[in-house]
Amino acid sequence: MTNLTVEAIELTRLYGGREAVSNVSFNLTQGQVLGFLGPNGAGKSTTMKMLTGNLAPSAGSVKICGIDMIENPKEAKALIGYLPEMRPLYKEFTVDEYLTIAARLHRVASRNIKKAVETAKERCGLTHMSKRLIENLSNGYQQRVGIAQAIIHNPMVVILDEPTVGLDPIQIRDIRTLIREIGTDHSVILSTHILPEVEMVCDHVQIIDKGKLVFNGGIDVLKRQRVGNKLLIGFNNAPAPADLLQIAGVSEAETLENNMMRVRFAENTTPHESIVQAAVKNGWGLYQIAPDQTSLEDVFVQLTYQDAAAVETPVA
Incomplete structure (x- = not known):
């Protein structure tokens, strides 16, 4: 029933x-x-x-x-x-x-x-x-x-x-x-x-x-x-985006204000540990690494203003 x-x-x-x-x-x-x-x-x-x-x-x-x-x-x-x-x-x-x-x-x-x-x-x-x-x-x-x-x-x-x-x-x-x-x-x-x-x-x-x-x-x-596949990373000595792109799994790197960087990584990869190791090896002075959450409002805007077909997942 x-x-x-x-x-x-x-x-x-x-x-x-x-x-x-x-x-x-x-x-x-x-x-x-x-x-x-x-x-x-x-x-x-x-x-x-x-x-x-x-x-x-x-x-x-x-x-x-x-x-x-x-x-x-x-x-x-x-x-x-x-x-x-x-x-x-x-x-x-x-x-x-x-x-x-x-x-x-x-x-x-x-x-x-x-x-x-x-x-x-x-x-x-x-x-x-x-x-x-x-x-x-x-x-x-x-x-x-x-x-x-x-x-x-x-x-x-x-x-x-x-x-x-x-x-x-x-x-x-x-x-x-x-x-x-x-x-x-x-x-x-x-x-x-x-x-x-x-x-x-x-x-x-x-x-x-x-x-x-x-x-x-x-x-x-x-x-x-909301979480997606992005990291927000803080460095004392921020590397160039090209340096982060050398790390396996990293697909995009963007420099932000105050020595912060946003990194996007490929699906089914977890480059977090490799980023930490590279920061230690190269003296980048890593002090923060955390998921870069998209706000609910941004998710809402992405969904309601896209021109693509409906995004749908099966009902459990």
Whole structure:
């Protein structure tokens, strides 16, 4: 028996003849947190709307726990909890009143509504806010209420669209912690344009740009792409780039400021020890050698602005 919870198959959405989303495919399993990443206008929210059944795809299909979203929309939607970018809150209600309504709308059995409300409040840190009007809550607590309504019926899949936008740093930290906790029991899709958020919260990453997937892989794959095959080296007496190119495995050498050099080495080679030995032999005064990590932002730019075909790795 498979624990596959979401199957998106060649999702495409046209607006006025333009492809806002083009042939996007991916799978999600139970207990997995998928980061759906891309610049503003890349097609993230459109994809989220198709996954939740709020927007019909022009082509392709969505299955939730094996149930086709087009053929059996009620059954498929019952397995989803959704927090859109614009929170669906009735701010004139108290937290208890609103969550009770949400439970009824999600068809939680009457005898279980009170327990479902209490469980959602506890998981989202809202127990002490039960009788407060939603309009009087801070932005962060309103976001917690939005997440509470998304999980109140204990869905198999929780979809969160830009859940930390507009929050302060403390609120962002708390919401990220909450998302990680939810991900232990549910499958979570987190749509965001914030790179560090994906690295902190998700175990799988997809990057979309101009409606197309440009990266599909585990968070460890993204981290390895950051590290790459470069070294940042500090010398007291920096050698000429030509001297470093004599070392086996070194393919490029670049002189930087303050006697620093950047070295690129060939795949499947480790010239680190040879560089150290050459530095000692030639009196270069080596005082630093470390991987030269590419920033998350640079990786993002490389992926989203390349003209090449989509970079894709198989889903585990």
